[in-house]
Every structure is written in C-alpha cells, then in structure tokens.
Amino acid sequence: xxxxxxxxxxxxxxxxxxxxxxxxxxxxxxxxxxxxxxxxxxxxxxxxxxxxxxxxxxxxxxxxxxxxxxxxxxxxxxxxxxxxxxxxxxxxxxxxxxxxxxxxxxxxxxxxxxxxxxxxxxxxxxxxxxxxxxxxxxxxxxxxxxxxxxxxxxxxxxxxxxxxxxxxxxxxxxxxxxxxxxxxxxxxxxxxxxxxxxxxxxxxxxxxxxxxxxxxxxxxxxxxxxxxxxxxxxxxxxxxxxxxxxxxxxxxxxxxxxxxxxxxxxxxxxxxxxxxxxxxxxxxxxxxxxxxxxxxxxxxxxxxxxxxxxxxxxxxxxxxxxx
Amino acid sequence: xxxxxxxxxxxxxxxxxxxxxxxxxxxxxxxxxxxxxxxxxxxxxxxxxxxxxxxxxxxxxxxxxxxxxxxxxxxxxxxxxxxxxxxxxxxxxxxxxxxxxxxxxxxxxxxxxxxxxxxxxxxxxxxxxxxxxxxxxxxxxxxxxxxxxxxxxxxxxxxxxxxxxxxxxxxxxxxxxxxxxxxxxxxxxxxxxxxxxxxxxxxxxxxxxxxxxxxxxxxxxxxxxxxxxxxxxxxxxxxxxxxxxxxxxxxxxxxxxxxxxxxxxxxxxxxxxxxxxxxxxxxxxxxxxxxxxxxxxxxxxxxxxxxxxxxxxxxxxxxxxxx
Numbered sequence: 216x217x218x219x220x221x222x223x224x225x226x227x228x229x230x231x232x233x234x235x236x237x238x239x240x241x242x243x244x245x246x247x248x249x250x251x252x253x254x255x256x257x258x259x260x261x262x263x264x265x266x267x268x269x270x271x272x273x274x275x276x277x278x279x280x281x282x283x284x285x286x287x288x289x290x291x292x293x294x295x296x297x298x299x300x301x302x303x304x305x306x307x308x309x310x311x312x313x314x315x316x317x318x319x320x321x322x323x324x325x326x327x328x329x330x331x332x333x334x335x336x337x338x339x340x341x342x343x344x345x346x347x348x349x350x351x352x353x354x355x356x357x358x359x360x361x362x363x364x365x366x367x368x369x370x371x372x373x374x375x376x377x378x379x380x381x382x383x384x385x386x387x388x389x390x391x392x393x394x395x396x397x398x399x400x401x402x403x404x405x406x407x408x409x410x411x412x413x414x415x416x417x418x419x420x421x422x423x424x425x426x427x428x429x430x431x432x433x434x435x436x437x438x439x440x441x442x443x444x445x446x447x448x449x450x451x452x453x454x455x456x457x458x459x460x461x462x463x464x465x466x467x468x469x470x471x472x473x474x475x476x477x478x479x480x481x482x483x484x485x486x487x488x489x490x491x492x493x494x495x496x497x498x499x500x501x502x503x504x505x506x507x508x509x510x511x512x513x514x515x516x517x518x519x520x521x522x523x524x525x526x527x528x529x530x531x532x533x534x535x536x537x538x
Numbered sequence: 539x540x541x542x543x544x545x546x547x548x549x550x551x552x553x554x555x556x557x558x559x560x561x562x563x564x565x566x567x568x569x570x571x572x573x574x575x576x577x578x579x580x581x582x583x584x585x586x587x588x589x590x591x592x593x594x595x596x597x598x599x600x601x602x603x604x605x606x607x608x609x610x611x612x613x614x615x616x617x618x619x620x621x622x623x624x625x626x627x628x629x630x631x632x633x634x635x636x637x638x639x640x641x642x643x644x645x646x647x648x649x650x651x652x653x654x655x656x657x658x659x660x661x662x663x664x665x666x667x668x669x670x671x672x673x674x675x676x677x678x679x680x681x682x683x684x685x686x687x688x689x690x691x692x693x694x695x696x697x698x699x700x701x702x703x704x705x706x707x708x709x710x711x712x713x714x715x716x717x718x719x720x721x722x723x724x725x726x727x728x729x730x731x732x733x734x735x736x737x738x739x740x741x742x743x744x745x746x747x748x749x750x751x752x753x754x755x756x757x758x759x760x761x762x763x764x765x766x767x768x769x770x771x772x773x774x775x776x777x778x779x780x781x782x783x784x785x786x787x788x789x790x791x792x793x794x795x796x797x798x799x800x801x802x803x804x805x806x807x808x809x810x811x812x813x814x815x816x817x818x819x820x821x822x823x824x825x826x827x828x829x830x831x832x833x834x835x836x837x838x839x840x841x842x843x844x845x846x847x848x849x850x851x852x853x854x855x856x857x858x859x860x861x
Contacts, residue, residue, distance in 0.1 A: 363740060363749050363770045372781070413736045415755045417686060426686050428753050428761050432738045438751050440763060447686045447779045456770045458695070 219245040220498050223268075223276050223306070225297055226288035227251045227260040230311065230490070234286055235264040237491030243498060250276035273297055277304035284334070284497060287311055290380060291387030292536070295320035298335070302327040307334035309497050312400070313392040316536050318521040325513045334500055336493075336508050337516040339400050341469040343492035346483035347404075349474060350455075350462065354405060358476060359457030362437050365405045367398035367453035367468050370426070370444030375419075381445055382421040385535050389423030391416075391526055395443030397469040398453065399522050402431055402439035405455055408518040410434040416530030419446070429526045542568040543821050546591075546599050546629070548620055549611035550574045550583040553634065553813070557609055557661075558587040560814030566821060573599035596620055600627035607657070607820060610634055613703060614710030615859070618643035621658070625650040630657035632820050635723070636715040639859050641844040648836045657823055659816075659831050660839040662723050664792040666815035669806035670727075672797060673778075673785065677728060681799060682780030685760050688728045690721035690776035690791050693749070693767030698742075704768055705744040708858050712746030714739075714849055718766030720792040721776065722845050725754055725762035728778055731841040733757040739853030742769070752849045 222238055224231050224246060231249075238244040246266045251257040254271030261269035270276045276285065277300050284307035287297045295315040298308045302324070314337040315321040328335035341347055353359070370390065373381065380386045381393060402409070409431035416427040425446045431439040442449055453464035463475035472484040493511075500508050507513045527534075545561055547554050547569060554572075561567040569589045574580040577594030584592035593599045599608065600623050607630035610620045618638040621631045625647070637660040638644040651658035664670055676682070693713065696704065703709045704716060725732070732754035739750040748769045754762040765772055776787035783800035795807040816834075823831050830836045850857075 364751070364765070364767070364772070366765075366773075370779070372783075411738070413738065413753070415734070415736065415753045415761055417759060417761065426761060428687070428763055430736070430738045430751050430753060436740060438738050438740065438749060440751055440765070442687070442689075442763070444687070444779070447781065448784055449687070449779060450777060454773060456693070456767070456772060458770065460695075461771055 219243050220501060221245050221247045221281055221283045223248040223250065223279060223282035223285040224288065225250050225273050225276055225285055225301070227256045228288060231260065231286070231288040233488060234288060234490045234494070237488035238494055239264070240487045240491050241494060244494060247281045248276055248279045273300055277301050277306065282306055284309060284501065286338070291392055292316055292385065295324055298324045299327050302331060302333055302335065305331060305333065307501060309336050309338050309493065311338045313387065313396045313523060314516045314520055316387050316534055318517055318524050319538070321517045321520040325517060328506065328513070332506060334497070334506050335513060336497060336500070336511055338493055339511050340490050340493040341397060341400070342404065342511050343496050344470050344489050345485050346464070346471045346474055349481060349483050350464070351404070353462060353476060358459070359455065359462055360459030362405060362455055362457045364456040365402045365437065365439040365453070367401045367464065368442035368449040369394040369397050369451050369468060370442065370447055370449030372448045373445050375446060377421050382419065382423055384422045384533065387534060389532055390443035390445040391424050391427045391523055391532070394445065395427055395441060395526070396519065396523065398441035398443065400519055401453060401468065402441060403515055403519050403522070406433040406435065406437040406439055409439070409522055412522055412525040412529065414526040414529035416532070418530060418532055422532065424527070424530055424532050427526060427530055431522065542566050543824060544568050544570045544604055544606045546571040546573065546602060546605035546608040547611065548573050548596050548599055548608055548624070550579045551611060554583070554609070554611040556811060557611060557813045557817070560811035561817055562587070563810050563814050564817060567817060570604045571599055571602045596623055600624050600629065605629055607632060607824065609661070614715055615639055615708065618647055621647045622650050625654060625656055625658065628654060628656065630824060632659050632661050632816065634661045635719045636710065636846060637839045637843055639710050639857055641840055641847050642861070644840045644843040648840060651829065651836070655829060657820070657829050658836060659820060659823070659834055661816055662834050663813050663816040664720060664723070665727065665834050666819050667793050667812050668808050669787070669794045669797055672804060672806050673787070674727070676785060676799060681782070682778065682785055683782035685728060685778055685780045687779040688725045688760065688762040688776070690724045690787065691765035691772040692717040692720050692774050692791060693765065693770055693772030695771045696768050698769060700744050705742065705746055707745045707856065710857060712855055713766035713768040714747050714750045714846060714855070717768065718750055718764060718849070719842065719846065721764035721766065723842055724776060724791065725764060726838055726842050726845070729756040729758065729760040729762055732762070732845055735845055735848040735852065737849040737852035739855070741853060741855055745855065747853055747855050750849060750853055754845065
C-alpha cells in the first residue's frame with residue numbers, strides 16, 4: 216500500500232459526494248478515480264472533487280491499476296454485481312448499505328472477497344461515528360446491565376414519486392432497505408443476530424414497503440423493535456433498555472451528536488463529514504492486512520441482509536431478483 | 539338518581555385511595571360505602587375517607603341499598619366475578635382495567651349489564667383526562683391526516699417479587715395486563731380494533747410477561763406498536779404518525795400534561811386527581827340514562843380484552859382460568 220490509500224468511487228449520487236468530501240478531510244486518502252455510467256457524470260463529479268481519473272463505465276474503474284479500494288455507491292440493486300466486478304479485478308471494496316438485495320447476493324460477495332483475500336466491508340458508516348464508538352464502550356462496560364429491549368426507527372415523510380428509485384422494487388426501494396437497514400444494524404450490533412423475526416408493513420401502490428415494523432427476538436433473550444418509513448415521519452431515535460437503566464439515542468439515530476445514559480447527556484458531536492469515519496476504518500484494516508473489519512464483520516452484514524430478507528418476506532415485498 | 543351519585547368502592551388498594559380522593563373533588567359524588575375482604579381493611583379505608591358504610595365483604599356491599607354504582611378496584615382476577623356480583627345486585631359498575639382476565643369474562647359482564655339495563659364501564663381513566671380529550675379533538679379534526687402508525691409503551695423497572703401480585707399468573711399479573719392495557723387501549727381509541735396481532739415477550743420465572751412487544755395491524759391500514767415492561771423502564775411515551783405530521787404524547791402516556799402537535803406544545807395540565815374525570819363521565823352517563831359510555835364503550839372493552847388475550851397467547855402466558 217502506498218502512503219495514501221488510493222480510492223476509486225463508483226457512483227456519483229448524493230452519498231458519493233458526501234463520501235468524497237469525507238475523504239478530503241483525511242490526510243492519508245487520495246481519490247484517484249471516479250466512475251459513472253456516463254462520461255459526463257464522471258467528469259462533473261471528478262472536476263468538483265479534483266479527481267484525476269474519470270471513467271465512463273464501472274468496468275474502466277475496475278481496470279484502473281492506480282486504485283486500491285473502491286467505494287461502491289451505485290443504486291441498491293447494483294451493489295452486489297458492482298462489488299463483484301471490483302473484487303474480481305482485485306480491488307478492495309467498501310460497499311454501500313444495503314450491502315446487497317438479499318443475503319444470497321451478500322454471500323456471493325463475501326465468497327468472492329475471501330477467495331481473493333481481499334478486504335470487503337459494508338459501508339455502515341454509523342458504526343464508526345463517535346456516538347457509536349461511545350455506545351459500544353458503554354455497552355462493553357455493562358453500564359446498563361442486561362439488555363432486554365433495543366428500539367430504533369428512521370422515517371421521513373418523503374413525497375410520493377411512483378417513478379423514483381425509492382418507490383421501485385426493481386431498484387431495491389422501500390423504507391426497509393433504504394432506512395430500516397440502520398435500525399436493524401443497530402440491533403444486530405447490540406444483541407447479535409435475531410433468532411426470530413416478525414414484521415408488519417404498509418406496502419404502497421408501487422409494491423415497496425412505505426412503512427415497516429419488525430420485532431426481532433434474540434437467542435440471548437433480548438427483544439428489538441425496528442421501524443422505518445418513507446412517507447411518514449418517525450421519531451428517528453433509538454433506545455436501549457437494560458436492567459440498570461437505558462441509553463437513549465436521540466434523532467438522528469444513525470448519526471447522533473449525543474447520547475443519554477440514564478438521562479445524563481454524553482456529548483458525541485464532531486466537526487466535518489460523518490462518512491469519513493468509516494474510511495478511517497478501511498484504511499486501518501488495509502494497513503493491518505485485515506480482510507474485514509471487526510466492527511462491521513462480513514458474517515454480520517450477511518446476517519443483517521438475512522434479517523432484511525425475512526422482514527421483506529413477512530410483509531410481502533418482492534424484488535425481481537428474488538428466487 | 540339522588541342529587542349526588544352514591545358510590546360504593548370495592549377494594550382498598552392504592553388505586554381505590556386515589557379514586558376516593560378523586561370523588562372527593564366532585565361536588566355531586568358521595569362515597570356511601572367501602573368494602574374489603576376484611577372488616578379492618580374497610581374500617582381503615584372508611585375512616586381515612588370519611589365513608590359511612592364499611593363492609594367486611596363484597597357481598598355486603600352488593601346488598602347495600604344506598605349504593606347506586608360500585609367502583610370495582612379488586613385484584614385483576616376478581617374483576618369479572620366482582621363486577622357480576624354487583625350487577626346481579628342491580629348496581630351500576632365502573633370496573634378497573636384490565637376489565638377482566640379474558641374477553642370471555644368481559645362478555646359475561648357485558649351480557650349481565652345488558653340483561654339488567656345497567657350501566658357498566660371499564661375504568662380506563664386515561665380516556666377522560668384533558669390530554670386525551672384534546673387528542674380526540676385533534677384526531678377528529680384530521681390534524682395529522684391519515685394515520686399510519688400509533689406507538690405507545692409503559693414500563694417500569696420494578697423490583698422482582700416472586701410472591702407478589704404483579705408476578706403471579708393466578709392474580710393476572712404481568713406487564714401486559716397491568717401496564718400494556720393502557721397502550722393497547724390508546725391504539726384501539728385511535729385505530730379501532732386490530733385485524734391482526736403479533737407479539738413477542740420475555741416471560742420470567744414466575745410465568746408472567748416481564749416485557750412484551752406487540753404489533754397490531756388494523757383493517758384500515760394503520761399499524762400500532764405497543765410495549766410494556768415490569769422489570770425494565772421504557773419511554774412511557776406515545777406517538778401518532780400521520781400523513782400530515784405527528785402527535786407526540788410525552789411520558790407518562792396514560793396521563794400526560796401536554797401533547798406535541800407537529801412539535802408544538804399543547805398544554806393539557808390539570809390540578810387534582812386524574813381519576814376523577816372518569817367518575818364525571820359515569821355521572822354524566824347515569825344522569826342521561828346511558829348504559830355505557832360512548833367514550834369507552836363496552837364492545838371496545840371486549841375487543842381490548844380480546845387483543846390482550848391474543849398477545850398473551852402469542853407469548854405463551856397462561857392464566858389458571860384460561861380454557
């Protein structure tokens with residue numbers, strides 16, 4: 216690895232811009248290349264972020280010899296195929312969440328990375344922001360005792376756009392995959408994989424879940440309730456209840472600036488881009504020769520996809536790729 | 539009916555004291571009699587609240603000709619049998635929640651009241667406090683549009699007491715019947731009866747639910763999530779999310795002193811005893827010759843018991859009287 220980690224960015228959407236801005240705040244990151252489906256898209260993004268290589272296809276990015284690791288920020292339904300493209304070109308991959316459209320897809324990605332000894336991680340950036348680092352410390356110290364309930368939701372009253380990505384089953388839209396993945400991941404982090412999943416949802420006219428509520432029962436005894444909505448605002452907060460009190464995670468649960476431990480405020484604010492923290496983890500892992508992050512391990516990303524699959528199945532949301 | 543409504547109180551627990559204090563704040567209520575299983579219990583309570591008739595049995599209260607209406611505040615597993623005792627003695631009845639141990643019991647009570655043309659109501663006092671009156675007004679005005687999600691929970695970290703009522707299946711203990719009935723009733727008030735109920739719970743060593751999470755799916759499309767806990771503190775808050783924003787019900791959800799309508803605070807504070815408001819409703823109904831309250835109608839009390847039955851069944855909590 217060179218002094219700076221050399222990044223390629225696949226996709227030029229909002230989150231790709233935020234990620235590029237995050238890398239710009241790191242001294243040891245260099246964004247070498249960007250790829251879009253169109254040359255124009257790559258040029259515009261590359262100019263804005265001063266990225267030298269601008270590729271009009273993801274294949275060209277995969278062939279770029281100057282790239283160590285690719286950040287996959289393409290639409291949900293492309294995550295698996297794009298991640299596989301880059302892994303097969305011997306690039307390490309940081310892949311946006313949802314990690315894939317299904318656990319089956321996620322397993323293919325994990326296998327491809329393992330076969331090549333390459334680093335792969337789900338871009339669950341929340342896990343790396345200061346509040347989540349603090350949260351894991353508090354839980355590790357047993358501050359609230361035995362945990363019986365984890366709750367989290369994320370929901371926004373977005374305009375109904377029947378032609379848009381968010382409302383398209385073919386593009387992996389719906390509340391669950393776009394927003395629900397955050398609370399599901401939080402519950403997984405705190406309680407591990409669920410042993411039993413039940414869910415109810417409101418499926419809209421385009422066939423995606425516009426509201427979803429899921430209850431997860433964990434083998435260790437803890438329960439979790441996750442909610443997500445794309446046409447209705449939810450609390451966007453979280454709460455972890457234990458035998459010795461609760462930790463509250465105020466809005467926004469995926470990137471809070473403080474926590475409340477038994478009502479006491481713990482400041483976790485930070486300046487700059489929230490997405491840079493996951494990049495720091497990628498750098499650390501690459502330099503240490505790790506093929507996955509212990510904070511967001513691959514078996515857990517597969518498990519989270521499995522939970523999302525089960526919830527989707529329970530509420531009757533079907534994607535074209537479902538077998 | 540005399541100028542003042544003449545009350546009898548069956549039971550001398552904490553809530554009976556609060557109810558007596560509530561009646562004391564009403565100009566048109568007279569507490570004529572109190573009954574306990576023991577003469578001493580009745581005497582002590584009667585002295586404290588200046589109640590002239592003190593009965594050492596519930597049967598004696600049923601036979602008291604000076605009583606118009608009996609407030610049944612006996613332990614959960616006695617609600618149905620005590621309500622039936624008083625109804626059969628031609629008394630109107632206000633019966634503490636949970637209304638009964640099961641929907642089957644509740645139906646017996648409703649039938650007994652109907653056969654005799656007597657007033658009967660579940661003592662779901664929350665429905666009558668100012669915040670709930672305001673809440674119904676806001677919902678009736680369509681302030682938040684179409685409602686897609688109702689959430690509410692109530693949970694307290696109470697000491698584990700394996701010999702106590704709260705932890706006893708025989709006495710109708712557990713989080714659901716003691717605390718969960720409030721959020722279930724709130725959801726019923728807002729969305730009507732659920733069409734589908736799923737639940738998960740943590741059942742403790744004494745066989746009662748110490749934590750319960752239930753998701754209710756309503757025929758009209760709305761979802762509800764209710765939670766209750768007796769060994770873990772929950773938010774004790776509620777939230778109603780609609781297409782035009784949310785109404786938040788801050789702790790304590792069963793008797794809040796304000797609401798938040800799209801973040802705007804609506805003061806609903808009041809002085810004095812919260813339990814008096816349900817008594818005002820009883821007075822109003824009795825004077826109007828009603829046999830049930832339109833605010834807390836009997837079919838809804840039966841439906842709520844049915845929901846509680848289903849949740850209990852889902853989490854495997856069995857009471858001795860279950861058939």
